[in-house]
Amino acid sequence: MQRTAPYGTWKSPVDIRQIFEKSPSPAYPAWYRGALYWLEARPGEGGRQVLMRRDADGAETCLTPADYNVRTRVHEYGGRCFTLANGKVYFCNYQDQRIYAQDLRGEARPVALTPADFGDDSLGMYADLQLTADGRYLVFVWERGHRGRENGNVLGVLDVNGRRDPVVLVDGCDFYANPAVTPNGRRLAWVQWRHPRMPWDESELWMGTLAHRDEEPELTDARRIAGGSGQSVCQAAFAADGTLYFVRDGGAGVEGEYWNLYQYRDGVTSAVTADAAEYGYPHWVFGETRHVPLNHGEVIASRLSGSGDELVLIDAHGATRRLGPQFHGFTQLSRADDGDDVVMVARATTRAAAILKFSAADRRLQSLKPADTLLTEDDISIAQPINYPTRDGGTAYAYFYPPKNSHFQGPADARPPLLVMVHGGPTSRCVHTLDVAKQYWTTIGFAVLDVNHRGSTGHGRSYRQALLGHWGEYDVSDIIDGIEYLKQRELVDANKVCIRGRSAGGYTVLQALTMFPAHFNAGACYFGIGNLVTLAETTHKFELHYTDGLIGEVFEPHRARRRDSLYYQRSPIHHMDRLRSPMIVFQGLEDKVVPPALSRELVAALEERDIAHEYVEYSGEGHGFRGNNTNIDALTRETRFYIRILEL
Numbered sequence: 001m002q003r004t005a006p007y008g009t010w011k012s013p014v015d016i017r018q019i020f021e022k023s024p025s026p027a028y029p030a031w032y033r034g035a036l037y038w039l040e041a042r043p044g045e046g047g048r049q050v051l052m053r054r055d056a057d058g059a060e061t062c063l064t065p066a067d068y069n070v071r072t073r074v075h076e077y078g079g080r081c082f083t084l085a086n087g088k089v090y091f092c093n094y095q096d097q098r099i100y101a102q103d104l105r106g107e108a109r110p111v112a113l114t115p116a117d118f119g120d121d122s123l124g125m126y127a128d129l130q131l132t133a134d135g136r137y138l139v140f141v142w143e144r145g146h147r148g149r150e151n152g153n154v155l156g157v158l159d160v161n162g163r164r165d166p167v168v169l170v171d172g173c174d175f176y177a178n179p180a181v182t183p184n185g186r187r188l189a190w191v192q193w194r195h196p197r198m199p200w201d202e203s204e205l206w207m208g209t210l211a212h213r214d215e216e217p218e219l220t221d222a223r224r225i226a227g228g229s230g231q232s233v234c235q236a237a238f239a240a241d242g243t244l245y246f247v248r249d250g251g252a253g254v255e256g257e258y259w260n261l262y263q264y265r266d267g268v269t270s271a272v273t274a275d276a277a278e279y280g281y282p283h284w285v286f287g288e289t290r291h292v293p294l295n296h297g298e299v300i301a302s303r304l305s306g307s308g309d310e311l312v313l314i315d316a317h318g319a320t321r322r323l324g325p326q327f328h329g330f331t332q333l334s335r336a337d338d339g340d341d342v343v344m345v346a347r348a349t350t351r352a353a354a355i356l357k358f359s360a361a362d363r364r365l366q367s368l369k370p371a372d373t374l375l376t377e378d379d380i381s382i383a384q385p386i387n388y389p390t391r392d393g394g395t396a397y398a399y400f401y402p403p404k405n406s407h408f409q410g411p412a413d414a415r416p417p418l419l420v421m422v423h424g425g426p427t428s429r430c431v432h433t434l435d436v437a438k439q440y441w442t443t444i445g446f447a448v449l450d451v452n453h454r455g456s457t458g459h460g461r462s463y464r465q466a467l468l469g470h471w472g473e474y475d476v477s478d479i480i481d482g483i484e485y486l487k488q489r490e491l492v493d494a495n496k497v498c499i500r501g502r503s504a505g506g507y508t509v510l511q512a513l514t515m516f517p518a519h520f521n522a523g524a525c526y527f528g529i530g531n532l533v534t535l536a537e538t539t540h541k542f543e544l545h546y547t548d549g550l551i552g553e554v555f556e557p558h559r560a561r562r563r564d565s566l567y568y569q570r571s572p573i574h575h576m577d578r579l580r581s582p583m584i585v586f587q588g589l590e591d592k593v594v595p596p597a598l599s600r601e602l603v604a605a606l607e608e609r610d611i612a613h614e615y616v617e618y619s620g621e622g623h624g625f626r627g628n629n630t631n632i633d634a635l636t637r638e639t640r641f642y643i644r645i646l647e648l
Contacts, residue, residue: 002409007416007445007493008648010408014374014443016635019436020628025353026052026369028287029343031336032084032104036343036368038355039070039082047626051082051089053104054369063102068110069094072286074127074143075175075542076593076623080287083138084337085131090138090160097125099138101160113138113162124166126156128178128286132210133185136160137217139169141176141286151541155179155190157217169219170208175199175542177283180236180244186210188219189236189244191227191283196545196554200282200427200457200464205233205246207264225264234259234280239293245272247280247291249461257460261291261301261314272318277305282427282457282464292335292342294360300342302330304458306397307385308432311346313363323358324365329433343368347433350377374436378406381442383432383450388485390454394466396478397459399432400486401441401448408445416447417646418492420483422501422508426455426475426550427464437635444639447492453478453508469552472511472570479508480516496646500524500638503594503623510572510602517580522645524638526586527594527623530573530602533560538595576605582612584641586634588621614641 026038027049036054040062041047049071050064064070071094072081082091088101093110100110114124123145130139142156155170170176173192177199180189188210193203208222227233231250238244244264250256259280261272273279279301281288291301297316300323302309308328312320324330329347336343340360347353352371359366373380383399390396403416410416419441423430430450441448452458453475455467467474479499487494497520501509506528513523529535536547536555548554553566560567568574583606587599596617606613616637618630625631642648 002407004411005408005445006648007403007410007414008496008643008646010403010405010443010445012440012443013376013379013405013407014436014440016440016639017628017632018374019440019635020631022372022374025347025371026345026355028080028082028332028334029345029355029368030084030334031338031341031343031357033087033337036355036357037084037089038369041626043626043628043631046620049094051091063089063104065109067095068100072125072127073097074125074141074286076540077285077542079127079285080332081127081129083129083131086135086160090129090131092126092129097123099126099129099140099158099166113158113160115165130179130181131160132181133183139179139181139188141179142166142168150544153541155188164216167216169217170206170222177286178234178236180238181210182238182242183240184242187238187242187244189225189238189246191233191236196548198282198427198543198546198549199234200232201468201549202228202230202250203232203234203283204228205236205248207244226262226269231256232259232280234283235290237289237291237293239297240295243293243297245291245293245299249280257462259461261299272299272314273303273320274318275303275320276460277303277310278458278460279303282425284425284428288331289333290331292333294335294340294342298360300333300358302333302344306387306459309347311344311358311365323363324356327356329353329431347431349382349433350380352434352436373434375434375439375443376406379404379443380434380439381448385432386482386485388482390474390481391477394454396454396481397452397456398482399430399448399450399452400491401438401450402491403442403445403447405443405445410445415490415493416445417496417498417642417648418483418486419446419448419642420479420497420499421448421450422475422479422499422505422512423450423452423456424501424503424505425457426453426467426471426504426508427457429456429458440635447486449482449486449492451479451482468549471547471550472507472572475508476511476515479512480519483519496521498522498524498642498646500526501528502526503528506594507572511570513581513583514572514575514578517578520581522581522583522642524584524586524641525599525602526625526634527588527591527599528585528602529594529598530571530605531598532567532571533557534598534601535594536560536567538597540592543593573601573605576609576611579606579609579611582641582645584614584638585616586625587615587617588623588625588630589617589619590622593623
């Protein structure tokens with residue numbers, strides 16, 4: 001029987017500590033020599049990532065010694081940085097960013113393959129490791145961190161026998177990603193792009209021939225295959241017969257509006273799909289593989305539409321067949337080493353992330369590693385997809401979660417408080433698969449509006465590119481229009497609205513609070529951006545010119561501080577006199593993407609104007625908190641902050 005209690009005061013069936021003490025979703029699954037491998041984060045160890053193995057008998061083993069962390073800092077966001085071959089795992093270690101080799105059986109210690117430094121005041125960082133067919137050479141993205149000047153990015157190669165230091169294979173561009181080697185080891189494909197473009201704006205696919213000279217690999221006959229001129233490419237992968245599959249957008253028609261799948265064979269490029277759905281995803285991290293070529297011209301792929309991810313099998317004629325309809329999110333697809341099977345991370349609306357295996361023989365999905373959801377279906381709020389008109393005649397998208405708790409209900413004459421969530425990127429997206437941290441808010445009696453404002457991925461290139469020149473405007477107005485949409489339908493309490501966001505989402509939070517102060521009661525900003533000038537002067541290479549495109553003005557330090565500059569006008573730090581809502585601000589002291597200077601500058605402005613606020617810094621945390629104690633503390637403080645401000 002349900003007890004009637006004010007919204008926002010319900011007792012959640014899941015404790016905050018449970019949410020973060022539980023290991024996060026498994027990452028980068030791989031099937032190798034009859035066993036399942038994956039990366040697992042350890043929140044109780046500061047978010048250290050370890051390689052796990054599950055054998056055929058179900059026994060699970062942690063293979064990574066306690067003083068190692070399988071994680072890379074390339075582009076600061078990192079991603080996949082290990083590969084399994086030769087009976088070993090080759091991985092990048094976070095502490096020193098060196099590549100190590102470790103035998104998979106027994107208790108062998110990792111052995112360093114790359115030097116600690118290169119004698120020229122630089123540090124090597126590595127990602128997206130690929131081994132050539134002969135098992136001799138590792139190919140990888142290699143970022144060389146320099147003191148006092150911009151980092152260098154190249155494609156590198158390393159003899160795993162350890163006879164030489166890594167050497168440069170491809171250079172001359174600002175960024176590289178997604179190296180792919182043909183099964184016979186003769187060809188290498190990769191993606192590259194240049195400042196000031198981001199990879200989802202404009203990038204190129206290249207391919208060359210791998211050769212040897214004086215026992216050292218070299219690349220010859222390098223040529224561009226696709227991309228450039230307003231097109232972006234991603235997700236390069238070779239089939240067993242040498243056909244190169246990739247994803248591209250840009251150009252005319254539906255196949256140009258969305259990231260569709262293409263193939264390149266014998267010098268000819270042809271479209272595989274022409275769907276109003278995305279087969280690609282913005283390259284923020286390495287290894288987010290969304291398609292795997294199978295034999296006989298088939299491809300298994302994850303495609304993103306407005307309703308979420310779908311797993312599809314594409315035949316040689318481009319016809320698609322949907323697989324696993326009970327799931328709504330599929331990422332990190334990986335082909336098994338012993339055949340045409342594919343493993344992946346899958347998510348559902350009522351189940352946490354699990355590892356599935358697709359069998360090419362019988363076209364079936366098998367669960368290899370189910371996950372504990374911490375909640376029963378009676379306590380899970382199912383996202384309601386909504387689209388609503390924007391004030392300038394467009395359409396925006398969001399997910400609405402009504403409050404839900406099997407033991408509580410709100411008063412008949414009351415409406416729930418609303419918590420608006422803003423994703424990062426801003427080219428990321430919110431999804432409607434199960435997120436226990438999000439469900440925590442609905443189980444205590446909040447309604448949640450999770451917004452895919454203009455600039456978000458999943459609704460085509462035009463929708464994603466619409467934010468260029470209008471960051472801090474269209475994203476904010478889309479949020480306000482979403483709130484109005486819910487208010488008009490009397491789904492929420494119009495007088496109790498809070499907003500939270502991280503990174504780029506934190507910037508949008510600050511813009512919303514200063515541009516539309518009457519709409520909000522409180523805001524939470526996690527490593528957000530108050531001053532765009534400070535961001536431009538302190539950010540890292542990957543995003544060095546990102547803000548220029550989003551704002552619509554090339555950054556010039558002296559001009560950007562003038563009132564007629566868009567950098568000045570769109571910086572909420574200069575409009576704090578409009579702010580009415582109390583704020584809680586969180587910052588990691590090791591954040592290189594949004595350094596502590598930005599949050600401290602924001603807090604100083606709050607103090608100067610005597611605006612109620614709380615500020616919390618966490619040592620050892622970077623961009624995105626990893627430690628369970630940090631996350632537990634932050635969510636506990638945020639909850640208490642809202643309850644106090646809303647007087648619940």
